[in-house]
Amino acid sequence: MKTNDFTLFSELYTCYYQVVAKILEESMRRPLTRRQIEYLARAYGCDESVLAVVPRLIQGDWPFLKQDKSPSGAYSSALKNPPFPQPLTRLQKSWLKALIPDPRIRLFFTDEQLKELESYLSDAAPLFRSQDFFLFDQYRDCDPFSSVMYREHMHAIMDAVCQRRFLNISYLSQKENILTRTWLPCRLEYGQRDGKFRLYAMALCKNGRQRIDLLNTARILSVKKTDVIFPSPVDVDSFLDHTGCTQPLILEISTKRNALERALLHFSCYQKKVERMENSNTYRCTIYYDKRWETELLIQVLSFGPVVKVLGPESFLQQVRDRVKKQALLTADAL
Amino acid sequence: MSQYKELIKQFDKIRSYVRDFYIYGFKTRQDFREKSGRTYDNQRRRMESWFSDYIRTDQNGHKKSVFLTLDSSRMAVNPLYQAWKSKTFTDNDISLRFLLSDLLADGRLRSLETIADEIQEIYGCLFDTQTIRRKLSLYEKEGFVVRKKQGKQYLYTRAAPLPQSHPDLFPALILAVSFFQGIAPFGFVGSTILDFWNEKNKYFRFRNDYLIHTLEDEILLPVLNAMEQKRWIRITVKSTKSGRTRTLTVLPVKILTSTQTGRRYVCAMHGHTGRFSSFRLDSVQSAALLEHDNAYDACMESFQKILPQVWGVSFGSLQAQKPESVFMEIQFDEKEEAFILTRLQREGRGGSLKRLAPGLYEYSRLCTDAKELLPWAKSFTGRIRAFHCSNPAVEKRFWDDMHKMQACYMAEGEVNRYEDK
Numbered sequence: 174m175k176t177n178d179f180t181l182f183s184e185l186y187t188c189y190y191q192v193v194a195k196i197l198e199e200s201m202r203r204p205l206t207r208r209q210i211e212y213l214a215r216a217y218g219c220d221e222s223v224l225a226v227v228p229r230l231i232q233g234d235w236p237f238l239k240q241d242k243s244p245s246g247a248y249s250s251a252l253k254n255p256p257f258p259q260p261l262t263r264l265q266k267s268w269l270k271a272l273i274p275d276p277r278i279r280l281f282f283t284d285e286q287l288k289e290l291e292s293y294l295s296d297a298a299p300l301f302r303s304q305d306f307f308l309f310d311q312y313r314d315c316d317p318f319s320s321v322m323y324r325e326h327m328h329a330i331m332d333a334v335c336q337r338r339f340l341n342i343s344y345l346s347q348k349e350n351i352l353t354r355t356w357l358p359c360r361l362e363y364g365q366r367d368g369k370f371r372l373y374a375m376a377l378c379k380n381g382r383q384r385i386d387l388l389n390t391a392r393i394l395s396v397k398k399t400d401v402i403f404p405s406p407v408d409v410d411s412f413l414d415h416t417g418c419t420q421p422l423i424l425e426i427s428t429k430r431n432a433l434e435r436a437l438l439h440f441s442c443y444q445k446k447v448e449r450m451e452n453s454n455t456y457r458c459t460i461y462y463d464k465r466w467e468t469e470l471l472i473q474v475l476s477f478g479p480v481v482k483v484l485g486p487e488s489f490l491q492q493v494r495d496r497v498k499k500q501a502l503l504t505a506d507a508l
Numbered sequence: 509m510s511q512y513k514e515l516i517k518q519f520d521k522i523r524s525y526v527r528d529f530y531i532y533g534f535k536t537r538q539d540f541r542e543k544s545g546r547t548y549d550n551q552r553r554r555m556e557s558w559f560s561d562y563i564r565t566d567q568n569g570h571k572k573s574v575f576l577t578l579d580s581s582r583m584a585v586n587p588l589y590q591a592w593k594s595k596t597f598t599d600n601d602i603s604l605r606f607l608l609s610d611l612l613a614d615g616r617l618r619s620l621e622t623i624a625d626e627i628q629e630i631y632g633c634l635f636d637t638q639t640i641r642r643k644l645s646l647y648e649k650e651g652f653v654v655r656k657k658q659g660k661q662y663l664y665t666r667a668a669p670l671p672q673s674h675p676d677l678f679p680a681l682i683l684a685v686s687f688f689q690g691i692a693p694f695g696f697v698g699s700t701i702l703d704f705w706n707e708k709n710k711y712f713r714f715r716n717d718y719l720i721h722t723l724e725d726e727i728l729l730p731v732l733n734a735m736e737q738k739r740w741i742r743i744t745v746k747s748t749k750s751g752r753t754r755t756l757t758v759l760p761v762k763i764l765t766s767t768q769t770g771r772r773y774v775c776a777m778h779g780h781t782g783r784f785s786s787f788r789l790d791s792v793q794s795a796a797l798l799e800h801d802n803a804y805d806a807c808m809e810s811f812q813k814i815l816p817q818v819w820g821v822s823f824g825s826l827q828a829q830k831p832e833s834v835f836m837e838i839q840f841d842e843k844e845e846a847f848i849l850t851r852l853q854r855e856g857r858g859g860s861l862k863r864l865a866p867g868l869y870e871y872s873r874l875c876t877d878a879k880e881l882l883p884w885a886k887s888f889t890g891r892i893r894a895f896h897c898s899n900p901a902v903e904k905r906f907w908d909d910m911h912k913m914q915a916c917y918m919a920e921g922e923v924n925r926y927e928d929k
Contacts, residue, residue, distance in 0.1 A: 181726055182519040184597035185650065186700040188590065189515070190605060197606070198706070219590065220560040221514045221553075234599050236633050237606055251631060252610040257706035259609065260667040262650040265704070268697040272688050281684035282677075289677050293670065301693050301732050306763045309820060312854040331683055334711050362581070364715040365691055366767040367854075371715075406710075410582060431749055437531050438770040442580040442716050446566065447534040456534065461579070473768075476883040479912035490917075496890030497917040500910060503839060503893050 179264050179300070192218040192226050194256035197237055201255055204247030207231060210238075263297065271299035276318040280327040308365070315368025316391040329396040330372060333358045339401040342374070343394040355399060356386065359407045373409050385412040387465075413463070420486035422460040422470065425450075432480035439473065457484070471496075512550050514557050515596040520793075523723050525551040526576075526591055527790065529559075530720060533575030534566075558590045580717040584709040585689065588722050589696040593703075600635070604643045607631055612653065612666035619661050620644065671705065682707050690714040694725050718770040724789040728763070731774050731789075734797050735760050738804035740779070744793040753793070758785075759801055761811045764821050773821045777807050784811060786821035814876065816858060819884075822877035832878040832902065836871045836885055837864065837894040848891060855884065868893065878902045882909070889913065 184190075195217045196210055205213075210230065214223040229235045231248070238248040261269075272278050273291060282290065317323050333340050343353045356374035363370050370390040375383055426436045433456055437447060444461040462470050471492055474481055483493045516522055528535055529552075540548040552574055556563050562578040578587065607627055612618065618626070623644075624637050644664055647653040656663050671678045682702075686709035689698025702708060734741045741760055746753045758776035764786055765772045773786035801807070814823060817831045824831070840848040852861055852871055859873030875881055878897050885895060885906060892910075897903040 179729065181694070181697075181729060182592060182595050184595045184601055185605070186593050186696075186703070187515065187595050187597055188593040189597070190602065191593070191703050193602065193606065194706075219514060219594075220557040222557075225514060229599070235602050235606075236631055252606065253630075254610050254613040256606065256609070257704070258669040258671045259704040260652050260669045261701060261704065262652065264650075265697055265701050266651060268692075268694055269685075269701070271694075272684070272692060275688075275692070277687075278684060281687070282680050286677050286680055289674060290681070293674055293677070300697070300729075302736060305732055305735050306693065306765055307815075308765050308767050309818075310769075310855075310857070311767050313856075314850075314854045331711070335679070335683070360711055360713060361687075362713045362715050363687070363691060366716050413582075434531075434748055435769070437533075438718075438720070439768070441531055441720060441770055442718060444577050444579040445533070446564070446575070446577060447532060448566065448568070449534045463579075463581070472887045475889045476887040478882075478886050478909035479916055482916055494917045497913050498922070499890040500892060501914050501918065501922075503891070504910065506893075 179267070181264070183264075185262060188218055189222060189226055192222055193230065193235065193237065194259075196226075196230065197250045197252055197256045200238060200248055200250040201252075204241055204245075204249040206245065206247050210248065264300070266294055266297040267300040270294040270297040271301045271303070273299075274303055280318065280324055281331070283328075311365070312367040316370055323391065326390060326393050326396050327370070329398065330358045330361070330390065330393075333398070334361070337403040337406070339399045339403065341397040341399060342388070343396075344388055345392045345394055351394065355401075356388070357403050357407065359385070360409045361390075373412075375403075375407050383407075383412075385409060416463050416465050418462050418464050418467075418486075420488075422462060422474075422486070422489055423484040424458045424460065424474065425482040425484050426456045426458055427480045427482075428454055428456075429480050432477065436477060436481050439477075443470075512553065513596065514554060515594050516554070517596050519591070519595075519726055522551060522554065522591060522594075523726075525555065526588060526723055527720060529555050529563075529574060530576040530588070533577065534573050536568075536571040536573050538571065554594075558594065559587055562587055578719075580719050581713055581715045583717070583719070584713065585699050585702075586695060586717070586719045586722055588719050589699045591723070592696040592725075593700070600639060600643075603633060604635065604640065607633065608640075608643060608647065609652065609666060612664060615665055615668070617656060617658070617663035617665050619663055623664065669705075683711065686710070687712045690717065693728065696722055696725065716767070718772075720770060720790070721765075721772055724772060724792075727789055727792045727795050728772075730795040730797055731760050731763070731792075734795070735762075737797070737800065739800050740798040741776075742796045742798055743774075743776075743787065744795075745787050745791050746793050748788065748791050756787075757798065758787075759804065759807055761808055763789075766820070771821075775811070775821065777811070784814065784823040786823070817874050817876050819857060819873070819875045819877065820880040822880050824876035831874040831876050833898045834859075834871075834873050834875060834878050834881055834885075834902075835894070835896040836888075836892060838869050838871060838888055838891050839867055839893045840869075840891050842867050848888075851888075879905070882906055886910075 192214050196213045199205060199213055211223050211227050214226045218226060230238050237251050239251045241247045279287065329340065337357065339355050339357050342356050343351055346352055354376060356376050358372055358374050360373040361370050362373065372388040372390050374386050374388055376386055378384055426433050440458065440460055446459045448457045450457055474483060475496065483490050537545060537548055559576050562576050564575055564577055566573045611623065611626055620637055620641055624635060624640055628634050644653055648655050652667055654665050654667050685698050685701050689695045689702065689709065690712060691714060692698065731741060740757055742755060742757050744753060744755050757779045760774050760776040762775045763772065764775050772789045774789055775784055775786045777784055838848065838852060852869060856871060859871050862870045864870050878899050879902050882905060886909060895903065895906050
C-alpha cells in the first residue's frame with residue numbers, strides 16, 4: 174500500500190458531518206425543537222453552518238430526522254444507532270501508525286497497550302517517517318523521554334490529571350532545592366522549542382486559596398498517589414488570565430531585509446495586531462504576551478536587531494535600552 | 509453568478525487567504541488584487557465564519573482590515589484545522605455516510621441488493637445500487653466497511669470502531685491523540701480522530717506553536733512520498749519576497765523545521781548543479797512526483813556530511829569552498845547569570861565552548877553560511893565582548909547592526925560618550 178494515494182482534503186472530515194452527528198446524538202436522547210437543533214448547529218459548526226445544515230435536516234434532504242406528530246412537532250433521530258464512535262479511516266490509522274516510532278508515544282501507553290496498538294495498526298502504512306524531519310533549532314536539553322523514571326512519572330501524572338487526583342510530588346526547583354508538596358495536576362504544556370513538558374498543577378494554600386504552579390516534569394524526583402480527588406475540573410485559563418501583560422509590547426517593524434515577513438511569522442504564535450503606518454514604510458505590531466515569558470520575548474526581539482524597534486511599554490523598552498547600553502560599554506572596553 | 513457557500517471544493521484556493529489573514533492581518537480589500545473583489549469578499553466571509561472566535565476587524569478611514577488573532581499557547585486544537593474540515597459534499601454523500609454506517613453497525617453481513625432494499629425499507633430512501641456500490645467501495649478503501657466474499661457475491665459490514673474493539677486501549681489513545689494532534693505532522697488528522705470519537709483535547713496545550721504549518725500539509729505529503737520512494741519532484745515555488753514564480757526539478761532529502769521562526773523548509777538537491785537548497789514549504793505552490801533516483805542514498809550521504817556545518821537551512825552559495833568560521837566572546841556573571849551558559853550550551857547547535865576566564869566564554873562554530881547565525885548572536889546583546897567571522901561582510905553586518913541599535917535606543921550624547929571611551 175503506497176501512502177501517496179491519500180486524500181487529505183476529504184468530505185469525510187467535513188465539519189457538517191460532525192454537526193449532524195452531534196444533533197443526531199442529542200436527538201436520540203430526547204426529541205429536539207427546531208430552536209434546539211439550531212443551537213447545536215451553532216455550537217458545533219461554524220458561524221454560518223446553521224443556515225446550511227438545519228433547513229436540510231428539517232426538510233428531509235438529509236433524511237436523518239423524523240418529526241413527532243405531537244403539537245410540539247419535535248424531531249428525533251431516524252437512525253437506530255448512536256453516531257459515535259466511528260471507525261477510523263485509512264488516513265487516520267496511517268497517521269497513528271506514524272506516531273509509533275516517536276519516543277514520546279511510550280509516555281501514554283504501557284508496553285502491553287503499545288503492542289496492542291501496533292497489532293491494531295499492523296495493516297496500515299505510516300503516513301510519514303519521523304526520520305524525514307529535522308528540528309534544526311530545537312534546544313539540546315529536551316526531556317528524557319526514554320527514561321524509565323520519566324515515563325513512570327508521566328503515566329502517574331496523566332492518570333492524576335484524568336482522575337483529578339492529588340499527588341505528593343518531590344520536585345527539584347530551579348534553585349536546586351527539593352520541594353515536597355501535594356499538587357493537583359491539571360494540564361500539561363509541551364514546548365516544541367525546548368522539547369519539554371511542563372505541568373500546571375494546583376496547590377491549596379494554608380489560607381484556603383488555590384494557586385497554580387508550573388513544574389518542569391523532568392525535574393520531578395518522585396510521585397506518589399493520594400486518595401484525595403478534587404470534586405470539579407479546574408479552569409487553568411482563569412488562573413493564567415492574571416499573568417497576561419498589563420500593557421502590550423509595541424514594535425515598529427521595517428520592511429528592510431524581509432523583516433516584516435520574518436517578524437510577523439516569528440511572532441505569529443502570540444495574539445497580535447498589525448497596522449500599516451502611512452508614509453513611513455513601517456508597520457506597527459502590538460503583541461499581547463504572558464509576563465512570565467517576557468525575557469524570552471525580549472531575546473526574540475533583540476535577535477532581529479535594528480529592523481524591529483521596541484516602542485513600548487516603557488518597562489520593556491528600558492530593558493532593551495539597558496542591554497544596548499551594556500553592549501556599547503562592552504564594545505568600547507574591548508577596543 | 510454562483511451562490512456563496514461556507515464550504516469549498518479545493519484547499520489550495522484558500523491557503524493564501526488564511527495565511528494573509530493570520531500572519532499579516534493589516535491587509536485590506538485593495539491589497540488582494542490577484543483575484544476579483546467578489547472572490548475576496550467570499551473568502552473573507554468564509555474566514556469570518558470558520559474562525560469567528562478569533563476574527564477581529566480594524567477600521568482605518570475607509571479601509572477595513574480583517575485579521576485572525578489568537579494566542580497559540582491557549583489553544584486545545586489548532587483553529588486553522590477548520591480549513592481542512594470544510595470540503596463540500598453532495599446530499600447523496602452525507603445521506604449514505606450516515607445511513608450505511610447506521611445500517612451496517614449491527615455487524616451483520618449484507619449483500620449490495622439487501623443494503624439497497626433495507627435502506628429503502630427502514631429509512632424510506634431510494635438509491636440506485638450503482639451509487640451504493642461506489643460508496644461501499646470508497647468506504648471499504650477507507651476502512652469503514654469490510655467486504656467478504658461468500659459464494660459468488662460480496663457481503664458488507666461495518667468495521668468495528670476502536671473503542672469497541674480495543675476498550676483497554678481507548679483511554680490512553682485519547683490522551684495520545686490529544687497530544688500528537690497538536691505537535692505531530694498532519695496534526696489535523698489527529699483532530700479528526702477526536703471528532704470521530706466525540707472527544708476533546710482537555711489536558712494538553714502547546715507553547716510557541718506555529719499553527720500556520722497545517723496549511724502546508726497538502727504540499728508536504730507528496731514531498732514526503734518522494735523522499736520515501738527516493739524520487740525527484742517538480743516544484744513550483746513562489747518567492748515570498750519578489751512574488752516571482754519558478755518551476756524546479758529537485759531531489760528532496762529532508763524537511764527542516766524551525767521551532768523558533770515558524771518556518772518549515774524542504775531541503776533538496778538541484779538537478780543541474782548537484783547543490784543543496786532549502787525551499788520554504790509555504791512558498792511551494794505545487795509538488796509533482798517524478799522518476800526514481802538510483803543514486804538517492806549517495807545524495808543523502810552528502811547531505812548528512814554537510815548538515816553539521818549548516819546553522820539553519822542555508823548551504824551557502826559556494827558549497828565547494830571552506831565553511832565560514834564564527835567566534836564570539838560572551839561575558840556574564842557566572843554566579844548570578846548561569847542561565848547564559850545554559851543558553852550557550854543548549855542553543856549552540858554543536859558549536860565549541862571554551863572558558864577563557866571567569867565569566868568569559870568563547871563560542872566558535874563552522875558554518876556554511878555564517879549570516880544565518882547572526883540573529884542568535886544578537887540575542888546576546890549586552891553580553892558580547894567580541895565577534896569575529898572569517899567572512900568580513902558578516903562581521904561588518906553584525907557591528908553595523910550593533911551601532912544601529914545604539915542609535916535607536918541611546919541618546920546621541922550617550923553614544924558619543926561610549927565611542928569616546
